[in-house]
Amino acid sequence: MKVEGKAELLDTISSSSEAAAFSPRYEKAIEIRGKVDRSLVEEISREKREPEWMLRLRLKALESYNKLPAPNWLSGIDELDLDELIHYLKPDAALARSWDDIPEGIRRVYESLKLPEAEKRVLAGISFQFESETVYLGVKRMLEEKKVIMVPMEEAVIRYPDMVKQYFSKVFPYAEHKFAALHTALWSGGVFVYVPKGVRIPQPIEAFFFMASALEGQFEHTLLIADEGSELQFIEGCSAPMYKRYSFHDGMVEIYAHKGSKVKFVTLQNWSGNVINFNNKRAVAEGGAYVEWLEGSVGSKVTYVYPSTILKGNDSSTSIYTITISNGKKLKDTGAKVIAIGKNARAKLVSKSISANGGKNVYRGLVRINKGAMNAVVASSCDSLILDGSSSSYTYPHNQVEEDTASITHEARTGRISEEQLFYMRSRGLSEGEAKSLMVLGFMEDVLIDVPFEMASVLNSVVQLEFSKLGGMG
Amino acid sequence: MFALFRIYNSRSCYLGRGEGQRQYIRDQYFPCRRCNLPGVYALTLQIEDLYAEIGGKAVLRGVNIELKRGEVLALMGPNGSGKTTLANAVAGSPSVIVKRGKIVVDGEDITGLPPEERSLRGILLLFQQPPEIPGVKLSTLMIAAYNKRRGSYTDLLKVTDPSLFSKMRSSLYAAGLNEDFLFRDLNVGFSGGERKRLELAQAMILGSKYLLMDEPDSGLDVEGLKAVGSFIEDARKEGRGILLITHYTRLFSAVRPDRIAILFGGKVVVEGGLEVAERVEKEGYSWLEGLEAKRVEG
Structure with a gap:
């Protein structure tokens, strides 16, 4: 499509x-x-x-x-x-x-x-x-x-x-x-x-x-x-x-x-x-x-x-991407839910969160494989990027599996931007905000490849806008 | 005494951030066309009586250094004498707190400026240990840095000058890297030598007026040393000022520094020619202890 x-x-x-x-x-x-x-x-x-x-x-x-x-x-x-x-x-x-x-x-x-x-x-x-x-x-x-x-x-x-x-x-x-x-x-x-x-x-x-x-x-x-x-x-x-x-x-x-x-x-x-x-x-x-x-x-x-999909029929599939940016005193409690009922269900859950300036991101994921939902495959990954010491990120994945044939994987990673990385980029002439926005864009890149082009370009400009204002445009 | 240059500025304000074309005509007086300031500036990087500390610990205790354009000043000194701190202080690292003294670039006091503003005024620090920056590619960083230097841009990441890419490629080759490095995340998984070469390539791409090279020779093989040597030689010819921090004299066979300064206990205690380096090579730094005491007494 x-x-x-x-x-x-x-x-x-x-x-x-x-x-x-x-x-x-x-x-x-x-x-x-x-x-x-x-x-x-x-x-x-x-x-x-x-x-x-x-x-x-x-x-x-x-x-x-x-x-x-x-x-x-x-x-x-x-x-x-x-x-x-x-x-x-x-x-x-x-x-x-x-x-x-x-x-x-x-x-x-x-x-x-x-x-x-x-x-x-x-x-x-x-x-x-x-x-x-x-x-x-x-x-x-x-x-x-x-x-x-x-x-x-x-x-x-x-x-x-x-x-x-x-x-x-x-x-x-x-x-x-x-x-x-x-x-x-x-x-x-x-x-x-x-x-x-x-x-x-x-x-x-x-x-x-x-x-x-x-x-x-x-x-x-x-x-x-x-x-x-x-x-x-x-x-x-x-x-x-x-x-x-x-x-x-x-x-x-x-x-x-x-x-x-x-x-x-x-x-x-x-x-x-x-x-x-x-x-x-x-x-x-x-x-x-x-x-x-x-x-x-x-x-x-x-x-x-928490966008959710119930995979009711056989061979049904879903992808759920969540990209959240909490910049400032904000809370984003987001996540994804998948409930597999039919056979051979496939699901891919990808979450990317960015916390900055006191922002807080929470990821809640639910993967439920009902009895009889044979051969379900669910891959979820959850990456967080934390831009400063006042911001935070939490991940609560939850799996309920009643079927032995299911294959469920979950990866979670948390990255922080260090003072040293920021100084390195600033020493090349970028403001703090610009440096952060480049790092945020890089962090989101692998999910941006999957999303529609227009969406990617909008997120791109939103990120540049959000983080450039922090340091003030040079 | 350093020479005073009178500057005729053809394209952009001398104090401006553009690295555009400028002409310097010696001993003639012209005001800057744009800002009408009298054009008398010393084309130097001056570090005057600089006191600085890191994490509450005093590291620099009154450093005085003057670096002219077109000059290579080698800065040597034992571990912990403050060489890297000095380079970081000049580049504006937030972890270095300047307590006293000032840093002046081409007549402008930059002591209070953030690192990006210093960079745009022509200071470029080549890191001793460049950090990994996941998600940011060399090409991205260079495009952004280039746009910032040009001063006007609508999109920080838009390529405004098509020749930039060929410049990036040729610089990478000159530094002994292939062009794949343009599209790899900065320093992520790079060897120590590759990181050093990448710093060198950035210096070629950005073409700053003053280069602070923090141990560009460490971790490099013979070929790498040659590349560093010929880069410094070229940069000197182009009229850039180079502060070369190093532990070894082996680089001096490829490039002969104009002066050598020794930093010891947070101060420059000796300045001289190659003979200073030779003595360090033979005797280490122990002979400096008395010297420092003498200075304190004097």
Whole structure:
């Protein structure tokens, strides 16, 4: 599944810091805030004019949310008070199919993200979510001709209820933990994509999520269904301006890869430094299907994300790459999960983390081989680079193997940048920040070879930007 | 006394960081075209009364050295006398704390500058023990260093001058390495000799005004010594100043230093010609102890 290499594609994401520099002005249509309870959930559902079954699902999830304890391994979210958040914020903008129809304030965000150009040149489809709602959705005719469905999640609930019922909250059940339940109770926005049998989409589809307000919760739900033998590549970008108070993101991605299909899901998360980011990502791979996750985690204050694949069918496979950069007082708790059920499952888990200026990275990995999942092969590797004495990195791999025929390997390495190495490079004329960025790029190089070209070039510029500012550009 | 040169600067400011084309016309007075400063500077690296310590321990105790352009000054001295510390202090190593004194390059006091700024002003340290830098290739480092020297660039790692690669290749060959070294991680798994040759190649590529060569001869075979010798000879002809730190006189057959200074107990105690080196070769350093005492008394 090769995408023609176009660097400008993910330029949208690297330029997100520019967009984040100003807080957009726009008209709000609806704002729902306050205590998370039945009436709040009902109000959101009513605003969305949802069918009865979705409201019931939300209310059941809310019940779970109230019952489930807060996960005991969470740290760094002390300031999070769910009852003071705006849980639903609808901008005064109808879903637009053309950039010109978007209100000016929102359009400026867009343009600064360079999204319109990217859409014109390299994307098969794009959706743009502003606060709680999708405000723009562009689909190339090619997709329509091939009967690919790409609509905002709300529209899918109304127009394709059978399909949504079949998958929604089935790949990632809401009862699994408190924040998954919260997400399902409050979800708003996100994209629904269905790729019919045998259809291959040569260009990626991009979804961009933008949070423009402080003390806001964003709960988008993305559902991708790749029917038998189809191929899909999906790119997700996230950005937000910096405020004094935090914002909360609790999104979910569910992927169902049917027999022989290939799905690639790429995320470049560059939230501003006060976003608490919780992300629930899971895929199910049927026989012979391949799912690839690539999670580039740069921004946010705290991030919890563990892309997971359930290798349900025989001969299914997955690759999960996580690249995390914690620069400054940030925590990235990331990892990967693989659960093998079918025979001959293959999985490759690669994690690269960089900690700098007091940043902390945690890797949690789960490899579970169920009874009967014969001949599973899982290779995981976990490299950390620590740039200074105040930063840290932790690795918690966890294997649960119930099948003797499984082969599981795990490698972990930790490197530190020494004063001597820095002095050596500085003595050649590079600033401290430049020296660090070269070393970080070198550290990521072997994983950058595997990722799409555009992604690599974006990470490249993000790293240079992140670390050059430390030492100041010469 | 050192000669004062009056400088006519044709392309870029003399105090600027570019290593561009400049002309120096002796004994004529022209202000720098760009910054209009009067162009009277000594083309020297001066180390004046330098006191420095490492980890709280005083190592340099009042070093005075003056190195002219186009001059080779060999710095000798027993282990622990402070030779490497001196080179590191001049290059701006953060581990060396300068307590007193100053370092002046071509009239500009660089004592407080960070190492990269010193490098861009023409100081290049060739390390005694170059560290391994995983993930960074020689080509990457040189492209970045070259761009920094040119001063303006949009992307630090973008090759702006196509001739840079041929220069890198020819320099590697001249240092006795093949071009594979361009794309290998710096010093990772290299032998001691290979590391020394790589330092030499970098000096050829970057072409700095003053070179601090910290034992460039250690760990090298005969061929390697020849390469070092001819490099120093060329550099002298090109008008660069070379501070050559060494323990042995064997290099002096390939390149004859203009002066020899002996660092002893954190101070330069003797300066002279080859005869100083010969005496060290024969007698070691014990004869210096009395000398130092005498100086202290005097």
